[in-house]
Structures are given as C-alpha cells and as structure tokens.
Amino acid sequence: MKIFNVVFAVLFVLFAALQWNDPDPYIWMPIYLYAAIFCALAATGKYYKGWYLFGIVACLGYAVYLFFEKDGVLSWMRDHQAENIAGAMKASTPWIEDTREFFGLFIIIIVLLANYVHISQKKAKKMRKKMMKIG
Template identity: 25%
Template sequence: MNILLKVLGITFGILFIFGAIVQYNDPDPFLWICIYCIASAVSFASAFNKVPYKLLLILGGAFLMGFIIAYPESFEGFEIGKGDIKNVEEAREAYGLLLMAIVMFLFGGLSFFRRK
C-alpha cells in the first residue's frame, strides 16, 4: 500500500502542477493557480505520509463544496465553441475541484487504513 500511495501522490502532484500551469490565461489565474498548487503540495506530502488523514478529508470536503458552488447554471460541456464560454469555464473549474476532492478523499482513506 505504501508504494501505491507514493505513486499516486507523486502522479497527482505532477498533474496538479500542470493544472496550475494552464491557468495562466484564466480570467482569475491567481486563485486557480493557488488552488492547484495546494492540491499538488498536499498530493506530494501524502506520498510521503506527511499529511494527517483528517486534513485530507477536510480538504476533500472543501473541494467538494467548491464543486457544488462552482457548478454552472447550465452544463454545456468543456469544449470552447460548443456553448456559452462562461458555462464552459465554470464546468471546467467545477470538475477540476471535483477531481481534487476525489483525490483528497482517496488519499485520506488510504492514509486512514494505512495507520490502522
């Protein structure tokens, strides 16, 4: 289980860094770069068992709440040109938060069971 957690932590840490990098052209880049960097740092820290499982579950809950709040009024997909750009951007942001929530809950669960 330790190797699985390390591989997942490093993999998602790198993926969240890429998520932060592509936010440079977002209308509110600072906010989203910070969010993705937090998810990346916590993922790397989880790989080496440096984050309490309770913090991971709290972050997962916060990201899940962010998903609910950011979810667009009308889901029109993720592709530019296939719907209103505002709805498309909100969908991308919301599902990014959902992915972060799932990853934090996964790390929290793995960390909890590893400590038992």
C-alpha cells in the same frame, strides 16, 4: 500510493501553471497547488488527515456552488445540451468555464479522498495490530 501521489503532484503543478492565463488565476493556482503539495507530501510518506478533510470540504463546497450557479454545470447540461467543453482551450462562455472548473474540483476531491481513505485504513490497521498485541 506513492506513484499515484507523484503523478498527481506533477499533474496538479501543471494544472496550476496552465491557470496563468485564466481569468481568475489567483483562485485556481492556489487550489491546484494545495492539492499538489499534499500529494507530494503523501508521496514521501507524510499524511495530514485533517488537511485532506479541509481540502475535500472546501472543494466540495465550491463544486456545489459551481454546479448550481446561474451559468454553472446544471445550466451547461440543461440549457446548453452538455456541449463540448474540450473543443477550444479558451473558454468563450461562462458555462464552459464553470463546468471545467467543476471537473477540476472533482478530480482534486477524488485524489484527496483517496489519500484520506488510505491513511484512515492504515491507521485502523495499525490500531488493530496494537489491540491484538494487548489482547
């Protein structure tokens, strides 16, 4: 998990830096930096289960919003035949921007969820060992 978290901490910092010229960097830079910070902490062995859960729920809520928004992911799939979202780095249409943002949130959710599950399993294993010593 250490290498996983180091890689994603670096990637999320890079993603945050790429948001500088985005129309809404004040939203996306903190989101990516949040994920980067908790990946960096996990890489050093510091896990904060509640903060992972908070990040997962917040990103999931925003992802659902972006999915159903007027020019969101559903519109991209249904009305725009899932056109290429990676063709140009400058998003010229709102459905491309919202779809890219949706997938960014999806990546964050997966990474935070992986850490949440990892720490939950680690704590459960520790608890089982403790119970075996008692019993």
